[in-house]
Amino acid sequence: MSKPVILCVDDEKVVLDSLKSQLKQAFGDKYFYEMAEDGADALDAIQELMEDSIPIVMIVSDWLMPGMKGDELLIRIHQQYPNIVKIMLTGQAEPSAIERAKQEANLSFCLHKPWSEEELVTAIQASLAKL
Template identity: 40%
Template sequence: MSVTNRKGIILCVDDEPGVLSTLKEQLLADFIATHDVVTATSGEEALAFVEAARSENEIIELIITDQMMPTMKGDEFLKRVHSVLPDTMKILLTGHAGLDSAIKAINEGGLNRYIEKPWNAEAMRDDIKGLIGKFRQNLENQYLLNNLEARIRELGQA
């Protein structure tokens, strides 16, 4: 049983257009049948997209964000997203290895993976497949749990 037949969304956030283009190209090559890939060049632009997607009941399954961006760092962006999309899978992609930002993103932003630039395309694809699988399994489990609870309530009223 599938919870939804709609495509999921992968949101990529990076202030470098070349990185976004490469990332989007790679993701479309691997996930075009199952996902729409959306890009944003700042945390603010990405947050606006998240709000618009939520209002349309779209499902953002995965967010990949850079850490070092001019107006909002990736860990801060993830913290803000996590408050409204706690179940969405999150990857911090960065060329600036910083333990403090990774720890903050894990603790406050629900970070699932930390990947350094330049990334290995095959390893990243495998990570993304695993995270999307986990997200979809969690969604399916929640759907089944909600149905079970509804049936139990019905039986209690009978």
């Protein structure tokens, strides 16, 4: 059986690189770490992973991205895959968008950029402990 996936979504490559590095350091080889640069790429990646029967345990998504904002992406994912844990990162999310994601996507955590590695790891561990 394949290792579960944590999917990170952000339109800034430097943020994705940072997330991947921090996740690998904290969780090692326990998970696969997939990266997507926007909502459409994330939805495509999820579909491919699901078709290959690879479990996705978590989405860590930015809020402000071109095309589709993070709250909309997480709500769409939640409608199809309610068991995937969802964390949103933001530098400037509107409070209403965060609340909407909590209500409609079962958002586990919202972390504000720049986040600390400890804050990220703690949020992920707490979220995964609920599974």
